[in-house]
Structures are given as structure tokens and as C-alpha cells.
Amino acid sequence: MGKVSEKNGVQQLVDSFLKHGVKYVVFSPGSRNAPLVVSFANDERFKCYVIPDERSAAFYALGMAEQSSTPVPVICTSGSALLNYYPAVSEAFYRNIPLIVISADRPSEWTDQGDGQTIRQENVFQNHICASTTLFESPISEDQSWFNKRSIDEVMNTAKYPNGGPVHFNFPFTEPLYKTIEKESPSASSKGLTELMNLNPQLSTSQKEELREIWNNSPRKLILCGQMPNNSYLNEQLKNLANDKSVAVVVENTSNLQDRSFIHCIDRTITSFLENNPELYQPDLLITMGGAVISKKIKKYLRIFKPKHNWKIGQEFPFIDTYQSLTKSIPIQPNSFLDFLLEDGFTRDISRYGEQWKQLDYLTQGNHMMYLESVPYSDLSVFSLILDAVPDQSDLHLSNSSVIRYAQLFDPIKSINYYCNRGTSGIDGSTSTAIGNAIVGDNKLHTFITGDISFFYDSNAFWNNHIPSNFRVFLINNGGGGIFNIIPGPQSTPQGDEFFVAKHSFSAKSICEAFNVNYYAANSMQEIDGQLDKFYEIQSNDRPAVIEIFTDGDKSGKILLDYLEKTKVKDIPVLEI
Template sequence: MSKKIISSIPLAQQIITISKHKNLKHIVISPGSRNAPLTISFSNDPYFKCYSIVDERCAAFFALGIAQQTNEPVALVCTSGSALLNYYPAIAEAFYSDIPLVILSADRPKEHIDIGDGQTIRQEGVFKNHILCEANLTNDIGYSDNLLHTNFSKIAKAIDIAKNEQGPTHINIPFYEPLYNTIEVAVEDVVALKSTNDVNETYTCNEEIQFEWNTTSKKLVLVGVLPPNRINDVVLDRLLKDPGVLLFTETTSNLHHAKAIPSIDQLIAKLTAKEFKQLQPELLLTFGGFVVSKKIKAFLREYTPKTHWHVNTKKAYDTYGCLTSHIKTTPQLFLDSLLGNDHPISVSNYQNFWLTQYQQGVKGHDAYLKSIPYSDLLVFDQLIKKLPKQAHLQLSNSSTIRYTQLFKLPKGVEVFCNRGTSGIDGSTSTAIGAAIMNNKSPILITGDLSFFYDSNALWNNYIPADFKIIVINNDGGGIFRILPGDKEASYFSTFLETTHQLKADKLAAMYGFTYSFTNGEDFAVKIDTFFKGNGRQILEIHTPRLINDTVLLKYFSKIRE
């Protein structure tokens, strides 16, 4: 029988054993001393897939990317003190995006806290506002049977909640010294421990919901962030056979249908008050995560429907101020039940009228793009046109996701973006973690600030050989030139737009990426060559800072002409 080396500390042994039997397989470890018992034990057990990421902020987003793709909990292991605090941005993102993480933080024993000892902070409760469960373990030198049972239930519960409720949990683990002592034990067979709180996989619509749906002629279905393949094509076809149903999707919805409207802002950007009244739904059905479009939020808050149902197994935000029902199931199960084969079809012109209006906007979109100078908008047009038909696309936040929203993507392109908190931090780290779990060609499109902010993400030994990064460099926070504000004020360029003259070439060289650059003259050729190229690549596209906002702001008025 084969042997393995593990920590001699019973609490560390217990955590490793329960993690294995709960199938907590992916372990992202950052270096430190206090977490040595966990690091030694995880890394010497062939059951676990361990990753070493030095920067804890990057490590947490890297883990988030893995969990984003697998829908299974990923463990984060760090030492005591400020190391733990660097996890917080990714934990908040996981909390709002329903992504399962299990934080395993090593700690000093309680009697060492607040006495001036090194690398100690108050770790208990540090994430309390953005986690689903906290387990503060107890330890002593002898580690009694009573502690064994108490800690077992806490550890198992935290892992179960992360898995079943899809979110972050925190297990805080005090360790006494010595930390590096080990023992040799046999590699045991894995027997799965029963999990609690298994998700209900059945659903039946009640009569009230069914009746209201069947008797309503203006039904708007709005889909936010949704992983690929959560709703099948068969049920989409049944949904959109109803002429009273209008389907709004976003880039991050990962839904495609000929009768869907994927670029919401193209339709509603310049509607008159009378047209808004025509568009106002009687019933709003929403599912998926947060919606990017500010315009659709403003519309629904002013022209509120009588009824708003949100379908989600876990939570329902009253985003539009009119929520009437939280339906606790999955979108697929809900639509399967709602749209039985014999459900009546409403008499309505709602869908057809607005699809016609949308197609007119698409014509205006195409015409406007033929007339504009080199700019962010023109670059995104070319990027979307040249994307591989099958790809795993990660987007950074701010202007990147908002530009992409204006275009229809190929059905085979899966789209992900950290929209839980919508921060620019961690986009590259998330993309790398996700890419190692996804078989499609990995592509990250990011803005310059987001890329430089997360440049430690490239300090990573797990980047796939075909990982591609496109950096749209407009010399700062270009989105602030689109937002209201005095762009000529003395503070604007320094403190809001934060202009710079940085380029990505030195980072590319340091981390072994092939680098190419364009500032306009040959950008279409460079994009084409980039997508056809092999190996890890960074393409930096420099765009004109003082033109981009003018081109975009004119877009919404011109496409209606």
C-alpha cells in the first residue's frame, strides 16, 4: 500500500480527511508558515489538485475562475494575518455571483490575538457580511474527542453549504506550534460523506402563476448573467412561439435565439415616452444574475409592470421596485412546467412589433459603424466579427463589457464576466483559473486599467498554452469620459480618468507571452493574425482617448435615424 506524508497535527488531518470525502478537490494555496500543516497535507495527497499562487488576491480570483466553470467548491488556503484580507474582493464577487468557495484560513490560537504578536489580526467574523457560513474551529494541544466531533460538524457544514447554496464559506483554523512536524500514513480509499441540503430538482407551477401567464398579452422575459446551457433550445422555442412574449438577453446571458433581442440598448436608447408606454410589460419574468444595461433598469423602474416574477433557487433582488414573487427553482424547471405542451397561446402583436423595431436599430447600427473613425467602438466591431466560432470568452468590467453588449456574438462563444460586484480587479486571474477548466479556446478581452491592476495574475504557472489576451488601451479610464462630468476640470484626467502612458510589452516579455501592438493603421490585420496565431499571446490595441467617447455618445442617436 502506498504511503503519504501529512501533518502530525490532528486538526489538520481532520480537515484534509473531510475535504477529501466531501470531494473538495481543487486547492489553491498561498505561501506562509501558519498554514504549513494544511499545505503539507494537501500537497502530499495525490487525491487533491493543488495550485501555488503567491498573491492572495490573485489566488482568490483564480479559485473563483475554477469554481465558475465547475460549479463545485474550490478551497483557498492562506496563512494568518493580512494575507486573509486579500481574499475579500473575490469573496464579495463569489457571494453576489453565487460561486462556491471554501476559505481555509490558518490562525494563531486565541490567546495570541491582540497581544502584539506578529501576523495576527481578528480573523473571526472578518467576512461576515459576504459569506454564507463561518466555522471558527477550536484547538488544543491534546485535541480531545469532544473537539473532534464539534469541529467535524462545523467543517462538514461549511463545505456542504458552499456546494448546495453556491457561495463562499469561511473556516478559520487556529494552529499551535510546532507547525512542520509530519507523520507517514497509508493512502486511504475515498468513501463519500453524505451531504445535507440537497437541491430539489422538481417543480410544478401553481394555478395562479399558470393562469396569469396564460391570460397576459405583454410578457417581457429579461435574462441577466447565466452560465451556458442552463436553458435548452426546445424550451426557448416553446417560449417564443407565444407572440405575447418578448425576450431580452445580454452578452452574459449565453442564450441565443432568432426571436431574442440580444442588444437591449439598441432598441430602447432613443424611444419616446409614447414608445416606452407601448413597450411597458404587464408581466416581467427575470432570471439569471445581475443585468448590465442601465437603460433597461431605468425603463423598468419608471414603466413598472403589474407583476414581476424572479426565478432563482436562492435569492431575488427587487432591482426594479416591483417584485411580486420569488420562485425558488431553476429557469429550466420553471419554464418546463409553465410551458406544457398544451398551454394556450396569447393573441398579441407585442413580440412582432418590437422585433421589427429592433431590426431597424440593427440596420442603423451597421450603417453607423461604416461611417466612424478608428475608435474603441470600431475595434470592438472587428473583434466580435473575427472571434472564433467556438471560444471561451472572458470579459473585464467597465467599458469592455459595455461595448461588447452592443454586438451579437456567435452561439458557440461562451461568455463570462465578474458581474457580482462589477469590479475591474481580478479579471485576468479569474480568466486564467477558468481557462484551465474549459476545453474551448480561452480569450480575455480587457481594458488597460483592469489589465495593469491585475498584472500579478500572470505570475502563474498554470496559464494554458493557448491563452490569448486582448488589451484595449485608451490611456486610462475611458468610461469616465462617457459619464456625466466636467472633462476639462483640472482633477478629471488625474483622479477620474487616471491617464497614463503604460504599455504591456515589458509584462509580456517577463511572463513569456508573444506580444503585438497596433494603434490603428493595421488593426484589422493584427486582429486577424492574432486569432490565427498559436501560443500564449497578448495583443495590445491602442485607441484614441479623446475620440472614443464622442463616437459612442453619437451611436445611440444615429442608429435611430
């Protein structure tokens, strides 16, 4: 027996969520959501977290859903609280993460009538939501109970489906809000659950023949992989395909795909040929899979030097045409499609196109290592040191803007899982998402690398009692938005430093003291190196730790541009293709 809200619509929701595999629930404090609070918090089968800042709370839930591969609800009171969830909702939408938004609401008759904390909540996320519904708080007929049940099942199945994502339940509540009853906890079995079966489409014989013919008549084949979770089976399949000399497998660190036969550092590699023999690397067939690709250079290049054929693999956003050349969208999971590509009947080694890519990657890697031997203290040298310090068998989280771009210049670390909010590529919520991942992950270390603007913007991520002791933050404070010292444009305007770079002289020390976070500071490579052991040391009931590394933003921007110039391969060897 346990106490639950007297509102039987809430009881239906709780019972259904157990059947749909919900384990974690995130709350934003309020009063109108009291029926939901008492029902979930009093049920020991849910693990509940209270995150005061709504924007941060939604990103916490997003990180939990990403790490656990389960739908995670985030629940708020009525009014403007709900609107603060939107940044995380849009991120979840473009990454197909099952973020479940539940908003308490005022009775619909009071909307637009001057009542406090009453806004138009229905369909508020309509442009970035996979499904939404408004539920009855206390169904008074069998039809209303049936409506609640089928709506919950439909919306939850939509969230979990391979091309799913965020969903929204709106729950208008009348007073009283806090009245409870004793109720026996139901079984979490799937009995009575309407389930949407996940069927993987199959290629017909004629479709296979057509695709095989295109492959066999395409001497230059480029497989480009964007953001995705770790997939060891896919990794092995791509290794087998990369043995074909006519295939180049190009990946980013956020794809979590690693092998010596892959081209990992796109920007580091293609800088050499963008102005020197660019047509040499133009593919006949481009195969894309996974989510967002970070490199703007590869996007621009492939939009100019278009492939004859471009296949998009996967069920998510089937008509996305990033490279303006989409010829076939194949809604099959990558593992299954690559099984097909590895069947007999495919011609192999019909060119040396893949070798051409790999040779250039090898040469730029050598230039990269030489440059780092004498690079002055800067963002680049700091990244070289801290990436090397990340422990094996851990998770690495990266904020956006300059941080993720610096990280892409370095080969991936073996046994490390990479995470970053690349759905919308915003800086909002990076810290919260990383901590959400760490909370529901195992006891391994979680390292987060962030810039100063991202850190300050999401500093409320530390304003709660749930941050695990295995969370570590490298904060690179270069006095402003470092990305705007790198990209062309901002510094050509008189307002560059003030309006784009947003230069400042703030430190995170007081923030860490306010939220009881262990704090370290460093102004040199020696100071960073000398504190790493203590920084990563974990003691029982310890707090997370931040090491703030101060660098010169202007100097770092110039060094990065010099690096990209000096690591170019001046005379690209041309293989007989």
C-alpha cells in the first residue's frame, strides 16, 4: 500500500509509466503539480530527483534518458515554468531522445482570464514535439478512462519508437491538489499495455539489385558517420568495409566509432585539399548514417563537390538532405544495412579512393604531432594535455562552440564514450545534460570539458543535491566566446569583442564555493599537470570538482588558425585511382 493522489487520472499515468519502463523522474518544484509529486515520490519503484531550475531540470532528464536508454519524465507546475523546458525539448527532438514532459495546468476555462500562472499550455511545443495530449484528471466515465489509457500508450510508444523523441502530457488540475488515498501498488507487468512493435524494414530483391549495381559502378565510396551511441557491432562492420580500398570511412568522435582504418579528424584532414585538388576526394557514392555532423568544412565541401548518389540510412528524419544531393532514403537500421553491404556480389577494391583519404589523414596526423611539440600555452595545448588525462573506461562530455571543435582535432581516446548536445548545438544545458548522464550511469568517471560562457550560462546545474562525486569539469576560461575568435566575421566589426566574443573577467570560483563544488585553478601547463591526480581522486561522499584553466582567448584564436595552416599537407600525393 502507498499514498497516491485521489485523482484517478494521475493513478492511470503512474501505472502506465511503470509498464512503459520508466525508472527515473525529474521534478521542478511547484504546487499545481502536487498530485503528480505525491504519486510518483511515494512509489519506491521510481527514483525521483528535484532540480529547482526548470531549464536545467529538462536537460538533466535528457541526459538521464540518453544514458539509460529509457524514457525519463520531467514534471513542472503550471504557467511559465513549462516554457523553460523548450531548449531541452528541441535538443531531444533532433536527437530522437525520449524526453517525457508532463505539465500541470489550470482548468481550461481559466485560460486567458487573468488567473495567476495560467497560460496557453496545450500544443506549446508543437514545432518540436513528436506527440502530445491533454489527460482527464479524474475520468468520470469508461470512455474517459479509455481515452486516458489509449492516449498514454500512444504517446509513450511514439516517444520510444526508433524515430521518436520528446512528447508532452498536459494535465489540468482542479483543487484540492494535495488530497491522497491509500492504494496497493499494481504490478509493473505489461498486461493491458498497447505496444507498438518495432519492425525493421527489409529490402526487396529488386531494391537490393539496384543498390548493388550502384555500389559496383561507383569507384569512389565515402561513408560518413555522425553522432550516435556506442555500437560495437557497427564498428566491426565498418572495419570490414574499410578493408575495401575504394571505401573511405569518415567519422567524428561523437559517432563513438574508432579504428585505425577510419578517418577521424575531418577538419584536420580536409583542410589540405579544400584549395588544392578538391575534386580528388569527391565521392561517386556518399552513404550517411547517424545524427549531426560537426564539421562545417565537410558539409560545405560536399555541397559543392556533390556525389552522383547519396544514400541516407536510418529511420530518423528520413528526408534530411544535409548535402543537397539525397537520392535514396533507406529507413533501415545501420547494422542491418551494412550486413547487406557485406554480402557476396559487391565488387571490392575497384579504386584506391579510400587509400587516398587514409594517406592524407596519416600525413596530417604527423604534422599535428609535430606542431604540438612546440605549441605555446593556449587552448590548443590545454586540450592536448587534458584529453590525454581523461581516464580509460570513462565517459567524456563536451560543450558546444569552440570546445567540441577543438576536441575534433584530436584522435579519439580508446574505451571512451563521447557525448555532446549536437541536436541544436546550443550551449544551454551542456552541464546539466552531462550531470544527468552521470547520475544514472555506473560508477565510472564522467569528465566534462566546457568553455566559460557555457559554464556560466548553465551554472544552476550545480544548484541541487544530486550531483555525483564521480563528476569532473575542465573549465577553459579564455575570457569570452572563443568560437568568435576563430570563425571569420565577428572580429571584422567594431562590435566584435563586446557583442560577439562577450569578453569578461569573471571566474567560477565563487560559483563553486556557493554550490559546494571542489575548486582548482591553473594558469599554465605545469599547474594543470600538478593538480590532475588530486582533481581526479574520488573519496566517499565527496563533491564533484572543477578545475578552471585560464588562457588568452585572442592568442588562442591566432594559434589555432596557425595550426590549421601549418598542419596542411602542401604536396598531396596522388594515388592512381
